[in-house]
Amino acid sequence: MTTYIIRRLIMMIPILIGISILSFAIMYAAPGKPTVLNLDPDISVEDRERQMERLGLNDPAHIQYLRWMGNVLQGDLGNSFTRKQPVTQLIMDRLPNTIILMVVSTFLAVIIAIPFGVLSATRQYSKLDYGVTFTSFIGLATPNFWLGLMLIMVFSVQLGWTPVGGVSTLGSEFNLLDRIHHIILPAFVLATADMAGLTRYTRSSMLEVINQDYIRTARAKGFRERTVVYKHGLRNGLIPIITIFGLMLPTFIGGSVVVETLFSWPGIGKLFIDATFERDYPVIMAITMFAAVLTVIGNLIADILYAIMDPRIEY
Secondary structure (H helix, E strand, C coil): CHHHHHHHHHHHHHHHHHHHHHHHHHHHHCCCCHHHHCCCCCCCHHHHHHHHHHHCCCCCHHHHHHHHHHHHHCCCCCECCCCCCEHHHHHHHHHHHHHHHHHHHHHHHHHHHHHHHHHHHHCCCCHHHHHHHHHHHHHHHCCHHHHHHHHHHHHHHHCCCCCCCCCCCCCCCCCHHHHHHHHHHHHHHHHHHHHHHHHHHHHHHHHHHCCCHHHHHHHHCCCCHHHHHHHHHHHHHHHHHHHHHHHHCCHHHHHHHHHHHHCCCCCHHHHHHHHHHHCCHHHHHHHHHHHHHHHHHHHHHHHHHHHHHCCCCCC
């Protein structure tokens, strides 16, 4: 296992380098420049060129990339063009909010999806099974931005039960109930797609398990059905489900881009959207590479968890 992990970590290096080159090329080819979007439109051409020179944007693309990569290898992600702050500080300031949103949404997805998946599998072809399956497909097919807008319109605008956005009430001191009040809608919207997927995975995995010989043996010994399903069946049925959590890790960054923007949640996703509109290249590249690292690490975690949970798997 140790050799496998080391080999995978080494393989990450060319993958991340390739992602950085592709991301930098796409960003460089995109229309619009920071000096055009973020400066006074009446500024003279000479002053604009001087600003481009100061930011190093007049250099050829490969020179800019090599300079950026050299700084990254030294632990320097650069400074934001628009916010005049180190990119590392910007990300670290927003990261706790994104982590909180991810943890809460994952918790909601797990406590809702797994029980319904088990019930759907144990009552196959029943009305409950059809209802859970139909709802899961609806959840998979519904875009986050549309669901978020509908929930805001109903619960925030019409009913007034939840705030429209933000992480807390402006001007108020830290209050746990106030934070929960603000996080309910964005966490639920972010969790919906994972809920639907986890429900389907749990149902499929449990259908394979409950027909195994050891389940029949447990029933023959007189164990209660609840004990058979949750102690003997679910324990083995969750093996492939646990590995999915590693694959879910990078999806939170992608999903949070939409949800955080929609609910004005001050996390990494909203920072990425703002930086994209402002052509803030250092911030864009830093968050892109952060998501890429999460992706490759998430895949590695999924493989490791699979081997840990299932002793039949060896690497």
